[in-house]
Amino acid sequence: EAGVAQSPRYKIIEKRQSVAFWCNPISGHATLYWYQQILGQGPKLLIQFQNNGVVDDSQLPKDRFSAERLKGVDSTLKIQPAKLEDSAVYLCASSLDSYYGYTFGSGTRLTVV
Amino acid sequence: GESVGLHLPTLSVQEGDNSIINCAYSNSASDYFIWYKQESGKGPQFIIDIRSNMDKRQGQRVTVLLNKTVKHLSLQIAATQPGDSAVYFCAENFGNEKLTFGTGTRLTIIP
Numbered sequence: 741e742a743g744v745a746q747s748p749r750y751k752i753i754e755k756r757q758s759v760a761f762w763c764n765p766i767s768g769h770a771t772l773y774w775y776q777q778i779l780g781q782g783p784k785l786l787i788q789f790q791n792n793g794v795v796d797d798s799q800l801p802k803d804r805f806s807a808e809r810l811k812g813v814d815s816t817l818k819i820q821p822a823k824l825e826d827s828a829v830y831l832c833a834s835s836l837d838s839y840y841g842y843t844f845g846s847g848t849r850l851t852v853v
Numbered sequence: 854g855e856s857v858g859l860h861l862p863t864l865s866v867q868e869g870d871n872s873i874i875n876c877a878y879s880n881s882a883s884d885y886f887i888w889y890k891q892e893s894g895k896g897p898q899f900i901i902d903i904r905s906n907m908d909k910r911q912g913q914r915v916t917v918l919l920n921k922t923v924k925h926l927s928l929q930i931a932a933t934q935p936g937d938s939a940v941y942f943c944a945e946n947f948g949n950e951k952l953t954f955g956t957g958t959r960l961t962i963i964p
Contacts, residue, residue: 744896782942782954783897796951831896841887842952844896 742766744845746832752851758820761848765813765834771795773842774807774817775831783831789815822852865961866933874958876926876943885946888917888928891957892939900928900941930960938962 745764753759765772770791775783786805788796791812800807804823809815819826829849833842866872878886884905889897903910903917903926910917916929926943940959944952 780956782944782956784954785951788951833896841899841902843899844889846894846896 744832744834744843746830746845746848748848749846750849750851752853753822755824755852756821758818759822759850760816760818761830761832761850763815763817763832763845765815765832766836766843769834769836769843770812771835771837772809772815773833773835774815775833775844777829777831777847779828786817786830819850822850824852826850827852862956863959863961865963867963868935869932872930872933872937872960874928874930874941874943874960876928876955878924878926878943878945880945880947881921881924882947883945884948886917886919886926887944887946887952888915888926889942889944889954890937890939891942897942897954933960933962935962935964 744766747762751759772789774786776786777783786800787807789809792809804821805819807815807817817830827850829847831844831847833844835842887902888900890900891897901910901912901915901917903919908919914931918927928941930937938961940957942954942957944954946952
């Protein structure tokens with residue numbers, strides 16, 4: 741089966757600019773996650789979708805981050821305005837059933853300068 | 854708050870030897886654990902999982918051991934190969950469908 745697709749692979753922006761990341765999960769996977777991974781740390785959950793509804797966004801900085809999952813398939817994560825501390829790899833993952841292991845995409849490496 | 858931690862941030866092992874990566878968890882209510890492998894520039898890759906009603910599970914060259922008494926998880930890799938060099942994360946699930954990841958251990962295989 742095809743994996744989780746993410747784009748772009750890399751992005752460099754200046755602080756206070758906006759940026760968007762895109763994710764296409766594995767076909768049929770109802771649950772989609774966005775994780776933030778700062779260099780040298782484990783991934784941290786930002787938001788979890790079940791189909792097109794939000795299950796958990798408790799750790800999403802809602803003043804600058806937003807995410808949507810239209811039609812329960814693709815998802816976008818947006819940051820506006822970006823801060824230096826947002827520099828990280830943004831990982832998208834999906835799962836058939838949320839009680840099983842996720843499949844991760846390769847991530848988008850964001851550098852804010 | 855609850856957290857997953859690892860005992861050692863780095864581990865170097867001679868090629869062909871066995872390696873053991875350890876992980877401590879703090880939430881006794883966690884009922885599902887996963888080990889992930891992350892190579893440079895890639896997303897985490899599922900290796901093996903174990904549920905709290907088990908204490909051992911084996912895969913191809915990998916074994917996960919769960920000791921609920923001391924809240925300890927380990928990943929054993931047999932006959933290590935250069936391709937095993939990566940960062941390994943343990944993750945736990947509290948039953949709310951959200952995985953919490955530890956910091957990770959960097960495993961280096963010495964040729």
